[in-house]
Amino acid sequence: xxxxxxxxxxxxxxxxxxxxxxxxxxxxxxxxxxxxxxxxxxxxxxxxxxxxxxxxxxxxxxxxxxxxxxxxxxxxxxxxxxxxxxxxxxxxxxxxxxxxxxxxxxxxxxxxxxxxxxxxxxxxxxxxxxxxxxxxxxxxxxxxxxxxxxxxxxxxxxxxxxxxxxxxxxxxxxxxxxxxxxxxxxxxxxxxxxxxxxxxxxxxxxxxxxxxxxxxxxxxxxxxxxxxxxxxxxxxxxxxxxxxxxxxxxxxxxxxxxxxxxxxxxxxxxxxxxxxxxxxxxxxxxxxxxxxxxxxxxx
Numbered sequence: 001x002x003x004x005x006x007x008x009x010x011x012x013x014x015x016x017x018x019x020x021x022x023x024x025x026x027x028x029x030x031x032x033x034x035x036x037x038x039x040x041x042x043x044x045x046x047x048x049x050x051x052x053x054x055x056x057x058x059x060x061x062x063x064x065x066x067x068x069x070x071x072x073x074x075x076x077x078x079x080x081x082x083x084x085x086x087x088x089x090x091x092x093x094x095x096x097x098x099x100x101x102x103x104x105x106x107x108x109x110x111x112x113x114x115x116x117x118x119x120x121x122x123x124x125x126x127x128x129x130x131x132x133x134x135x136x137x138x139x140x141x142x143x144x145x146x147x148x149x150x151x152x153x154x155x156x157x158x159x160x161x162x163x164x165x166x167x168x169x170x171x172x173x174x175x176x177x178x179x180x181x182x183x184x185x186x187x188x189x190x191x192x193x194x195x196x197x198x199x200x201x202x203x204x205x206x207x208x209x210x211x212x213x214x215x216x217x218x219x220x221x222x223x224x225x226x227x228x229x230x231x232x233x234x235x236x237x238x239x240x241x242x243x244x245x246x247x248x249x250x251x252x253x254x255x256x257x258x259x260x261x262x263x264x265x266x267x268x269x270x271x272x273x274x275x276x277x278x279x280x281x282x283x284x285x286x287x288x289x290x291x292x293x294x295x296x297x298x299x
Contacts, residue, residue, distance in 0.1 A: 024037040024040060026040055026041075026044055027049075027221050027248065029220075032200070036163075036164075036168070038167075039137060039168060042136045043084045043103050044248060050248055050273050050274055051248065052252070052269050052274070053083060053250065053252070056071060056085065056087050057088050057107040057139070059088065061113055065254075067258045068257060074262065076100075079097075081270055082266065084102065085100075085102050085103070085105065086253075088107045105135065105136060106138045107138075108123060108124060108127075109124055109152075119148040120151070121143075121152055122155065123158060125138065127159065127165070127166050130168055131166050137168060137169040138163065138171065139170075141173045142155075142175065142190070142193075144175075144186075145186070153197065160197070160199065164198075170198070170199050171202070184209060184211060187205065187207055188213060188214050188218075191204050191217070195219050200221075201248075202220060203223045205227055206224050206238050211242065212245040215246030222248060223250060224238070225250075227254075229255055232283060233283045237279040243272065252269060261287060261289075268286035
């Protein structure tokens with residue numbers, strides 16, 4: 001039945017109020033489709049525009065890494081404090097609870113093990129399967145300057161094309177080989193290539209000098225990689241500097257799950273990323289071992 005009650009129609013339709021449209025205001029995302037922006041808003045907290053991603057995909061090329069021997073015991077309890085979880089489809093289906101509200105960034109490239117040339121990766125997951133898993137994004141390694149540079153770039157561009165059809169963003173992970181210098185000049189090159197060829201997010205390492213030029217030159221969100229295990233205060237300082245210099249978040253693995261208290265460490269990282277908490281304050285509040293714990297370790 002049509003609505004024949006016109007009483008107060010003007011009040012209900014608000015003809016004097018302009019229509020409101022609120023896109024997700026994330027760097028480089030204004031022209032993306034609704035589904036793409038929605039998935040990015042799952043990964044990047046809308047209130048801050050930043051993310052604390054927990055990376056546990058190390059096993060796809062190096063097997064059971066220290067701290068990841070039992071993901072069900074070491075990682076699942078950390079999920080409430082992670083804005084997103086970067087992992088593999090095997091770990092999702094075997095271990096990650098379907099009821100978890102933590103978005104999945106799905107590792108989609110692979111091939112060689114740590115025993116071989118790592119840049120010789122191929123696409124290892126179809127976008128159809130990523131959609132079946134309900135991934136919020138897929139991740140692909142890009143080896144700028146590596147032996148198989150072109151192949152890895154083409155892996156990324158093929159996933160970008162597929163992602164555009166499915167509304168699933170692509171995270172390009174810039175890999176730095178042993179023979180390459182991890183400085184601002186190289187990182188600007190690698191991140192810009194990924195963004196220019198369609199990556200919706202880029203993950204890269206922090207550098208001590210001119211990191212702000214790396215973030216400024218990248219037209220999409222740049223997420224800092226945690227890298228090797230550092231002392232907790234050093235890792236928090238690196239994360240703080242990256243955010244202050246323009247990063248849209250961090251993707252940390254070993255600096256969280258290899259910490260003496262992973263739950264405390266991920267909460268400290270969250271305070272640094274989302275609340276601009278100074279590293280020392282975050283360390284003192286969340287991470288500093290209690291006197292009893294310190295005594296046991298010294299003994």
